[in-house]
Amino acid sequence: MNSPEPLLKVQGISKTFKRNKHTVAALKPTTLQLFEGEILGVIGESGSGKSTLLKLLTGLEQPTDGHVQLLGRDITHLRSKGAEYIYQNIQMVFQNPIASFNPRRKLRTSILENMRRLRPSMSLKACNQEIDKLLERVKILPGLADRYPHHLSGGQCQRIAIARALSIQPKILLCDEITSALDVLVQAEVIQLLQELNRELGVTIIFVSHDLSLTCNFCERVMVMYQGQCIEHGMAQALVKDPKEAYTRTLMAMSKDLVTILTRENRPWRK
Numbered sequence: 001m002n003s004p005e006p007l008l009k010v011q012g013i014s015k016t017f018k019r020n021k022h023t024v025a026a027l028k029p030t031t032l033q034l035f036e037g038e039i040l041g042v043i044g045e046s047g048s049g050k051s052t053l054l055k056l057l058t059g060l061e062q063p064t065d066g067h068v069q070l071l072g073r074d075i076t077h078l079r080s081k082g083a084e085y086i087y088q089n090i091q092m093v094f095q096n097p098i099a100s101f102n103p104r105r106k107l108r109t110s111i112l113e114n115m116r117r118l119r120p121s122m123s124l125k126a127c128n129q130e131i132d133k134l135l136e137r138v139k140i141l142p143g144l145a146d147r148y149p150h151h152l153s154g155g156q157c158q159r160i161a162i163a164r165a166l167s168i169q170p171k172i173l174l175c176d177e178i179t180s181a182l183d184v185l186v187q188a189e190v191i192q193l194l195q196e197l198n199r200e201l202g203v204t205i206i207f208v209s210h211d212l213s214l215t216c217n218f219c220e221r222v223m224v225m226y227q228g229q230c231i232e233h234g235m236a237q238a239l240v241k242d243p244k245e246a247y248t249r250t251l252m253a254m255s256k257d258l259v260t261i262l263t264r265e266n267r268p269w270r271k
């Protein structure tokens with residue numbers, strides 16, 4: 001049987017920035033493949049290059065070297081109108097949910113703006129109907145979307161940010177530390193929501209976090225980043241059982257005990 005084509009194929013991408021007279025290697029050459037329906041975890045401490053990797057995948061930054069293919073198309077240097085192809089297939093959810101929305105717009109207006117730009121053939125009525133369905137999907141009362149971001153809690157706003165991302169029907173959801181600004185119980189609820197979306201809608205997820213045990217509990221495959229490079233990569237369960245790198249073992253020891261909240265019943269695909 002032929003092996004499936006990856007949704008995303010990243011070949012040797014790297015990024016350097018100039019800071020004063022120095023060059024910072026934010027991401028050293030990195031290669032990865034992401035397959036449909038999987039949840040890939042990317043973990044590492046602050047400054048290890050996780051956000052730079054996500055920005056390169058979405059065209060927010062241009063790589064210094066290397067290539068990215070999305071659904072077989074080279075997207076490495078897509079800009080302006082061409083970049084819409086990326087956003088139609090990859091949507092991102094950010095760390096600070098309230099700041100990720102325009103404070104002067106009601107939440108529904110922000111979702112609508114995104115939809116009208118990236119799904120221009122949809123009527124306003126169809127967009128609103130789909131938004132209502134998505135809000136129900138992320139367990140938010142539709143009326144809450146008619147408020148401003150600062151009227152909602154961080155957890156409610158993060159659910160709406162997830163609904164905004166899903167409203168484009170992307171193949172891939174990039175989650176950049178989306179639970180780290182939330183308290184521990186709300187974090188667990190957001191993780192459970194992502195699990196449901198992956199299982200029920202088949203959306204493929206890259207989940208970036210500082211927290212190794214949370215990430216290994218939630219993701220199938222995990223990449224460990226340190227100083228701009230992937231130092232360890234493997235199936236989550238194997239990595240937890242037998243981490244090869246001392247740095248991975250340190251992260252394991254430091255990571256929080258959220259795993260106890262995410263019980264086995266909440267992740268039935270794990271035998």
Ligand SMILES: Nc1ncnc2c1ncn2[C@@H]1O[C@H](COP(=O)(O)OP(=O)(O)OP(=O)(O)O)[C@@H](O)[C@H]1O
Nearest residue numbers: 017019024026044045046047048049050051052053
């Ligand atoms: N625009 C930029 N200009 C200069 N240096 C940058 C820029 N963006 C990132 N860097 C540097 O690149 C390195 C990697 O940063 P990056 O934000 O990717 O790390 P991170 O793992 O996502 O960290 P955090 O968890 O704090 O978000 C850091 O040393 C950072 O200071």
